Amino acid sequence: MYKISEFAEITGLSKETLRYYAEVKLLEPAYIDPRNHYRYYDDGSFFLAILLAKLRRFGFTIQEMTSVMEDESFSHLEDLLMQKREKIQLQMEDLRQQTEEIDEFLKSGRDDTRDD
Template sequence: MYKISEFAEITGLSKETLRYYAEIKLLEPAIIDPSNNYRYYDDGSYFLAILLVKLRRFGLTVQEMIAVMNDESFANLETLLKEKKTKIQMQMDDLLIKVEEIDEFLASGQEEKEI
């Protein structure tokens, strides 16, 4: 069992995030000691926490993460990740277009200076 501070350190999630995730029932501690309200996490919690870290890194919203965690079979996870990947690729394409437009704009300004 891990105290919240230990668990935060090994997962990379802050104590505040862990408390928030517990509050919204996304990742609850394995045990809460009723005498002092200390939160304890176990190895099963660790694997769920690492999954949440990855999902957050992939850009999933808290609501999307809740949907994933509520689907205990993770049947829709692959579809959701593929959709997220497509969306990220579209954003990258849009950003590349903007970079090209900026380059063209800067180049046109250089041409005017040369005239």
């Protein structure tokens, strides 16, 4: 069993994040000491914490992460990951177009000043 500070260190999630995940029932401690209310996590919690950290890194919302944790099927997770991937690709294309528009705008401004 790991105290919350130890668990935070090994998972890369902050203590505040772990408390919040427990509050919204995403990742509850394996045990809470009734005397001092210390939270303890076990090895089984480790995999879930790493999964949640990855999902957060991929831009999943709390609702999406909850959906993954409730469904527990890889096909559901795979579908959500593919949707995220597609969304990111669209965002990248949009950013590429914006970059091109900025370049064109800068180029037109330079060309206008050279005509003087």
